[in-house]
Amino acid sequence: MISKSLPLALLPLLPQVSAWGTLGHDTVAFIAQSFISNSTAAFAQGILNDTSSAFLANVATWADSYRYTTEGAFSAPLHYIDALDSPPESCNVDYDRDCPEEGCIVSAIANYTTRLQTTNLSATERQKALKWVIHFLGDIHQPLHVENLEIGGNGINVTFDGTATNLHHIWDSNMAEKLIGGYSLEDARTWAGELVQEIETGKWKNQSAGWLTGLDVRNGVDSAMVWATDANSYVCTTVIPQGEAGVEGKELDGAYYDAAIPVIQLQIAKAGYRLAAWLDAIVEAEKGVEHGHGGGGQKRKEFELEDWMVEARRVRRAFGWNCGAEGHRH
Ligand SMILES: *[C@@H]1O[C@H](CO)[C@@H](O)[C@H](O)[C@H]1NC(C)=O
Ligand SMILES: *[C@@H]1O[C@H](CO)[C@@H](O)[C@H](O)[C@H]1NC(C)=O
Ligand SMILES: *[C@@H]1O[C@H](CO)[C@@H](O)[C@H](O)[C@H]1NC(C)=O
Ligand SMILES: *[C@@H]1O[C@H](CO)[C@@H](O)[C@H](O)[C@H]1NC(C)=O
Numbered sequence: 001m002i003s004k005s006l007p008l009a010l011l012p013l014l015p016q017v018s019a020w021g022t023l024g025h026d027t028v029a030f031i032a033q034s035f036i037s038n039s040t041a042a043f044a045q046g047i048l049n050d051t052s053s054a055f056l057a058n059v060a061t062w063a064d065s066y067r068y069t070t071e072g073a074f075s076a077p078l079h080y081i082d083a084l085d086s087p088p089e090s091c092n093v094d095y096d097r098d099c100p101e102e103g104c105i106v107s108a109i110a111n112y113t114t115r116l117q118t119t120n121l122s123a124t125e126r127q128k129a130l131k132w133v134i135h136f137l138g139d140i141h142q143p144l145h146v147e148n149l150e151i152g153g154n155g156i157n158v159t160f161d162g163t164a165t166n167l168h169h170i171w172d173s174n175m176a177e178k179l180i181g182g183y184s185l186e187d188a189r190t191w192a193g194e195l196v197q198e199i200e201t202g203k204w205k206n207q208s209a210g211w212l213t214g215l216d217v218r219n220g221v222d223s224a225m226v227w228a229t230d231a232n233s234y235v236c237t238t239v240i241p242q243g244e245a246g247v248e249g250k251e252l253d254g255a256y257y258d259a260a261i262p263v264i265q266l267q268i269a270k271a272g273y274r275l276a277a278w279l280d281a282i283v284e285a286e287k288g289v290e291h292g293h294g295g296g297g298q299k300r301k302e303f304e305l306e307d308w309m310v311e312a313r314r315v316r317r318a319f320g321w322n323c324g325a326e327g328h329r330h
């Protein structure tokens, strides 16, 4: 979504679509909004200063605009993790191997979750932390945001419905937009309603509780690694099951699309459901601090922040991999 207040002259400088696309991110946000507790809703509405019916969706793509500003350029590498695995034979994510010193989506989820719980941050920084958490929990469910190969598929040319594009782009946007027939806020609200129904009473009723396995708000890195590993597995099974040669230069609107759509629906649903649980857990931890539960909650959090920062300083790359500035376009 592009803010109406931007001068028109700036519009061509902005990316045409954002990761998962506007439709994907807004849908994740609407799903989360329908599962969060009332106190989480109040918490988010307060931080975002938005009590509208789309308070999470309204900020879901902020991070994709911010990364293209001078101030926000540092955050561009935080939208993905370049898993150096070998699809389609072997899919895996390794935090030490794949998350560089500058950070990645896994370290960013941990950092901004901690910052969201750090009550003495400025209102602006806390609001940014929440907007990043909402966005990155979406991105981490897109299989090509957790894959290094060809810059997360950006370097694999394909066509979709006759349009020349790349593999990353069709996973972000084209396939979901074809399914839904648009990408407006209302399209997202409608799609979210359908997916919420599948979670509550439909085909995911039995498995949705399992989606929360490994979720521990005190350990952002391990939690985000569970989600990254889950999404990355689809690179081998669905994104490039026949390797690059199976998709390069091909029209993917047929059988490929048919196989991808169930994965896209599932990943959007999981992202929204997990985001709701994650935000609820953050707010529960907050309450612990306010009411003095849990043996000095504030002290415990400070320790965790320090602990996490030590962790973040570890040398993470197994070797001097660096894909260069143009390699960071997931
Ligand atoms: C949560 O808010 C909704 C809508 O404002 C209200 O109908 C519901 O009773 C609330 N639930 C609780 C547990 O307070
Ligand atoms: C909150 O939003 C309202 C308009 O919706 C605005 O008037 C007010 O200044 C905002 N408050 C803050 C603290 O940004
Ligand atoms: C956490 O986020 C803040 C604000 O964006 C940033 O300045 C800091 O370097 C980050 N810390 C880590 C360890 O990533
Ligand atoms: C917030 O609290 C931490 C830990 O007490 C402290 O190190 C930091 O300087 C504080 N930040 C601000 C902006 O007050």
Ligand SMILES: *[C@@H]1O[C@H](CO)[C@@H](O)[C@H](O)[C@H]1NC(C)=O
Pocket: 155, 157
């Ligand atoms: C992909 O397409 C771009 C232009 O859209 C072209 O520059 C590039 O060489 C193509 N890559 C391959 C591997 O064909």
Ligand SMILES: *[C@@H]1O[C@H](CO)[C@@H](O)[C@H](O)[C@H]1NC(C)=O
Pocket: 202, 203, 206
């Ligand atoms: C869900 O689990 C229940 C009880 O184990 C079973 O009866 C039902 O068929 C399952 N539904 C689906 C859609 O798998």
Ligand SMILES: [Zn+2]
Pocket: 018, 019, 063, 064, 079, 135, 139
């Ligand atoms: Zn993104």
